[in-house]
Amino acid sequence: MKKRAKWSGILLSTVLVGSLLLSACGSQGNAPAAGGQAGGDGGKKDFTYAMSGVYKPFSFKENGQLTGFDVEIGQALAEKMGMNAVPITNPFETIIPGLDAKKYDAVIGSLTVTPERQKAVLFTNPYYRSGSQIFVQEGNTTIKSKEDLKGKKIGVVKASNYLDWAKKLTDEDKITQYDSDITALLDLPTGRLDAVITDQVVGLRFIKEGGGKVIDVGEPLSFDEQAIAVRLGDSEAVERINKALDEVVKDGTYEKISQKWFGRNILQKQ
């Protein structure tokens, strides 16, 4: 008898603790992943958009709050579309698969428009323009231009267009792929890398904030257009976002956000 009571006691408490935990996480854990449903904010539909979250200053965490240029552009666009902005993070190399898998409505994650990607997603008009830049450790005198990169160890982010640049400029087995551009830049002083290729602004910000003793080298490799991506076939969303983007640019919201983060308008060609 006694044994039975003990046994059922264990079972009962397990169920209790279990249901407690389940109810707790039901409210918390589900929040960021839902896509395109009616959100909590006054019945407005959610506009969920993804970014890597490890790409300062475009998307990064500050006191646990996702922030940066990409986040604020998404918020401005959502406002224009009468939707509820829900930025979420996904590792960069899974960001297009995640879009395909309907985990979010759009990618506002500094995706560079490339012919390859245009086969996988639909791009809107560019929402900023920047350049691919080579960065090396301060004091490095051997690398002065892209021609000097031959046979050198280059760090880039997985699945980025900077990876394509690295493949052109050095041997494939000399390339190291990272989850974040910042991590790659931080690896320069260790000597594991000779150079990092990433976005100009990201690297310059890194230098300015004293992330490490790093300098930019040579002319930008290219001037890239960064656009918002939606799923193939979702041309209705492209139109909607383009329209919102136009309005945001016209009414000065874009200018304000761009000035706040970069001190200039990054939609205009340099």
Added chain:
Amino acid sequence: MIIDIFLSSYPLFLKATWLTVQLTAVALMLGCVVGLVIAFFRISDNKVLNYIAHVYITVIRGTPLIVQICILYFGLANLVTLSQFWAGAIALAVHNGAYIAEIFRGAIQSIDRGQMEASRSLGMSYPLAMRRIILPQAFRRAIPSLGNQFIIGLKDSSLVAYVGMQDLWGTGLGEAASNYKQLETYMVVGLYYLVLIMIFSYFVNKLEARLAKGKAPNKQTKDNTSVAA
């Protein structure tokens, strides 16, 4: 400095810790249920059930957890739409379930066959004997291995960061990318896991000690009978 990172980011990391704890707790509880069912399949005389259990354990144990998480979250998106939390929790449960099943099977099979025979000859049905006689003893024997598996499960939960979850590890990666301090941030994350696991180990040891105490009288009677015999 580690202290600075710790002080400036603890509200964030505490939240992430709570998410990690929830995720692991849900996953391991589900994993225990899965494990128990599969363990019964594995020891049953029914060939079909046996085969199912065998295939399950082979496939799950034979593929990496990260692959399972990605299949569940990205791969099956057209069949089921799972939130990050549930994709992570179910993948962890399914994964750990396979290991827990083997732990339970080993524990159940380690109980002397005579116990079952004796229970049955007393008129108990198989399920009743299992529940009242075999499982309580098996559970006690399974505790050290289960505790070990739970610790592994807790650490493995860090892989959910790969689908973008802001668990301890996911938060750590994000923090390091914005404060430019990798060593310190990763060490802080490590400390959180370490403390979590130390707390957990403490309770497992307690439980073990308590169950061992409960076991003592049984041993006594057994010894007595052997002396009497």
